[in-house]
Amino acid sequence: MKKTILIVDDHILIAKALQGIIDNFTGFEVIDVAENGKDLIEKFESGGKIPDIILLDISMPVMDGFETALWLKNNYPEIKVMxxxxxxxxxxxxxxxxxxxxxxxxxxxxxxxxxTALSKLSSDGFFYPEWASKIIFSNINSDKTNEKAIKISEREKEFLTYTVTELSYKEIAEKMCCSPRTVESYRDQLCEKFELKTRVGLAVFAIKNGFAES
Structure with a gap:
């Protein structure tokens, strides 16, 4: 089954051109286009289809990408926003x-x-190119990522070494000889300890603190 995508962009010609490109990708299809966040909300409230992924522009009139992303986070957290x-x-x-x-x-x-980005977003739940990862890295507060201040178990350390790889959580579980649920538990515990939100944040932490080679 194809992953469904909704594009939110106030430049309709660009959105339609993007739709044509994506519809030629294997495993993806664009089901709708919205001109801004307000238009998107109205589509949802009128019974429009809920997509798997939303491609979201930032600079838009009426309701921009920042406000729209936050609304989606609060109301449709299951949708992956790119x-x-x-x-x-x-x-x-x-x-x-x-x-x-x-x-x-x-x-x-x-x-x-x-x-590639859409495929990674679908399979891993996130995708940030190298330049964006560097921005995330530079904005992580080193005071929150100090191993000496917060205890990390040996199994959590082992999990951290795998966060910088392209292995899925299921594959990491196989490497660690445990269940995927246990791996998710390590992820959640570490994210809570260091106030991180994504696997990218965990990977940056792992590199910065010597758990993996950069």
Whole structure:
């Protein structure tokens, strides 16, 4: 079954062109286009289909991407939001992530890279290109990522070494000879300890504190 996508962008020609590109990807289809956050909400409230993924522009009139992402986080947390914008500054990236975005791409991204990003977002639950990961890295408070201040178990350390790999959580569970639920428990415990939100944050922590090679 194909993953469904809804595009939110006030430039309709761009949105329609993007729809044409995505509809040629294997495993994905665009089911609707909205002009801004308010338009998106109205579509949902009138019985519109709820997509698996939303590609969300940031600079839009009426209701921008920041506000829309936060609304989606509070009302439809199961939808994976991928920011797709011309804005690649630190503030925009960090604010979108805090507001619930699970991925971030620039609009000059090559279609092949967009397809890869959507696939990773679907399988792993997140996707941040290297440049966005560096922004996330630089914004992590080192005071919150001090192993000496917060105890980490040996099994949690082992889990951290796998966060920088491309292994899925199921594959990590196989490596650690435990259940996927146990791996999810390690993830949740570490995220809570260090006030992190995503696997990218955990991977950055692992690299920064010597649990994995950068």
């Amino acid at each position: 920011a797709l914008s011309m804005q690649g500054d630190d503030n925009s990236v960090i604010k979108m992530i805090k507001n619930g975005a699970k991925g971030y791409l620039l609009k000059n991204t090559h279609p092949k890279d967009l397809e």
